Amino acid sequence: MSTNSSTALITGGTSGIGRAVANKLAALGIHVIVVGRNAERGQKTVAEIRAAGGKADFISSDLQDASSAREVARRAVELGGGLVDILINNAGIYPFGPTHEMTEEMFEHAYALNVKAPYFLVAELAPLMAKKGKGAVVNLSTMVADYGAPGMSLYGSSKAAINLLTKVWAAEYGPSGVRVNAVSPGPTRGAGRPPGYTR
Numbered sequence: 359m360s361t362n363s364s365t366a367l368i369t370g371g372t373s374g375i376g377r378a379v380a381n382k383l384a385a386l387g388i389h390v391i392v393v394g395r396n397a398e399r400g401q402k403t404v405a406e407i408r409a410a411g412g413k414a415d416f417i418s419s420d421l422q423d424a425s426s427a428r429e430v431a432r433r434a435v436e437l438g439g440g441l442v443d444i445l446i447n448n449a450g451i452y453p454f455g456p457t458h459e460m461t462e463e464m465f466e467h468a469y470a471l472n473v474k475a476p477y478f479l480v481a482e483l484a485p486l487m488a489k490k491g492k493g494a495v496v497n498l499s500t501m502v503a504d505y506g507a508p509g510m511s512l513y514g515s516s517k518a519a520i521n522l523l524t525k526v527w528a529a530e531y532g533p534s535g536v537r538v539n540a541v542s543p544g545p546t547r548g549a550g551r552p553p554g555y556t557r
């Protein structure tokens with residue numbers, strides 16, 4: 359991975375996997391911009407990275423629709439001096455449970471954060487990367503996106519959408535030098551918060 363003056367936008371970079379990624383990229387010399395709703399958690403993440411000699415900023419946002427995603431992209435581009443080189447679509451919620459127990463609100467929230475926000479972040483940022491001729495998008499998926507398991511209808515299907523979008527975006531922006539990949543972690547301990555519907 360390049361360690362030049364790149365800028366990385368990491369949604370959900372204030373906790374769990376996203377926070378670990380933010381720390382790692384910052385240690386490589388990359389300017390990291392982390393996104394989350396909780397300002398205290400965001401400022402703590404940024405302070406720790408800066409104390410270790412890294413460059414970090416926090417954008418507070420409830421990513422739930424196209425306009426919040428576009429606003430995050432706009433502010434990240436501003437903080438990145440005109441470009442975000444790396445987009446990590448990490449923020450996600452995982453509502454587990456049988457289909458008949460899922461509410462419309464849970465459906466809307468899961469698809470808003472897990473699918474709609476990444477979709478419009480890519481729509482804003484990938485064309486800028488393509489224009490520069492390089493960039494990277496990494497989408498956080500899950501192994502349950504690939505097989506049917508009880509209780510995974512909402513979470514698994516939202517991440518299955520991300521798997522397909524990863525392939526589409528690779529086809530759309532890859533020829534212009536933008537790498538698009540998905541990673542599918544196994545069960546990973548986060549910040550001590552229980553897995554589930556945490557909105």
Ligand SMILES: NC(=O)c1ccc[n+]([C@@H]2O[C@H](COP(=O)([O-])OP(=O)(O)OC[C@H]3O[C@@H](n4cnc5c(N)ncnc54)[C@H](OP(=O)(O)O)[C@@H]3O)[C@@H](O)[C@H]2O)c1
Pocket residue numbers: 369370371372373374375376393394395396397399419420421422447448449450451452471498499500501542543544545546547548549551
């Ligand atoms: N942990 C696992 O075992 C596992 C396994 C496979 C895949 N994954 C995937 O990996 C990703 C990270 O999982 P994790 O367990 O590390 O997550 P986590 O610890 O629960 O952290 C979620 C992050 O997303 C942010 N977030 C949540 N809702 C948001 C919203 N509406 N707008 C903006 N930010 C929001 C949270 O910050 P705020 O609360 O401050 O908003 C937090 O920084 C997810 O996409 C998940 O599906 C996780």
